[in-house]
Amino acid sequence: MSRLRAVAVPLGVLGAVLAGFGYVAAVDPNEPGHYPACPLLYYTGVYCPGCGGLRGAHALAHGQLRTAAGCNAAALAGYAVFAVVWCVWFTRTLRGRRFEPALPRAALYALGALLLAFTVVRNLPFGAVLAP
Numbered sequence: 695m696s697r698l699r700a701v702a703v704p705l706g707v708l709g710a711v712l713a714g715f716g717y718v719a720a721v722d723p724n725e726p727g728h729y730p731a732c733p734l735l736y737y738t739g740v741y742c743p744g745c746g747g748l749r750g751a752h753a754l755a756h757g758q759l760r761t762a763a764g765c766n767a768a769a770l771a772g773y774a775v776f777a778v779v780w781c782v783w784f785t786r787t788l789r790g791r792r793f794e795p796a797l798p799r800a801a802l803y804a805l806g807a808l809l810l811a812f813t814v815v816r817n818l819p820f821g822a823v824l825a826p
Contacts, residue, residue, distance in 0.1 A: 697788060697790075700787050700788070700790065701784060701787050701788055703787075704780065704783050704784045704787055705784075707780070708780060708784075711776070711780075715751060715754075715755050716755075718748055718751045718752050718755060719751075719752060719755035719756065722752060723748035723749050723751075723752050724749060724752070729748055732744070732745050740817050741813070741816050741817055741825055741826065742813065743768055743809045743812055743813045744766070744769065745766065745825075745826050746765035746766035746769070746825075746826025747765070747766045747769035749765040749766070749826060750762040750763070750764075750765035750766040750769050750770055750826075751769070751773070753765060754770065754773065764826075765826050766826060767812075767824060768809060768812050779795060783795070812824065
């Protein structure tokens with residue numbers, strides 16, 4: 695298998711992510727009517743862990759790191775983790791090595807607990823700094 699063929703999947707994933715970011719960069723989520731509202735926020739008034747993620751992606755695509763962090767810090771951290779994991783995936787694939795990302799069950803539970811805590815805190819009065 696040639697190297698170019700081996701890296702086709704990581705490059706395809708990168709292309710899809712860049713296309714998504716390009717769309718969000720071009721179509722401002724701060725203007726109403728372009729994207730559907732978060733159902734949890736719409737019906738309950740509670741911010742979900744993803745609320746503000748599109749606005750954060752839009753700000754990040756325009757180089758506004760502080761604004762992106764203010765919209766959704768968890769999403770910004772997720773974008774950074776994705777970038778690192780993608781680079782490792784691409785490098786290992788290019789070198790002909792297998793890439794099998796796996797987190798221990800405890801790490802997955804810890805990540806879930808962290809997102810739950812983020813969601814709860816951003817909906818409390820003292821956590822307003824985390825709200826979008």
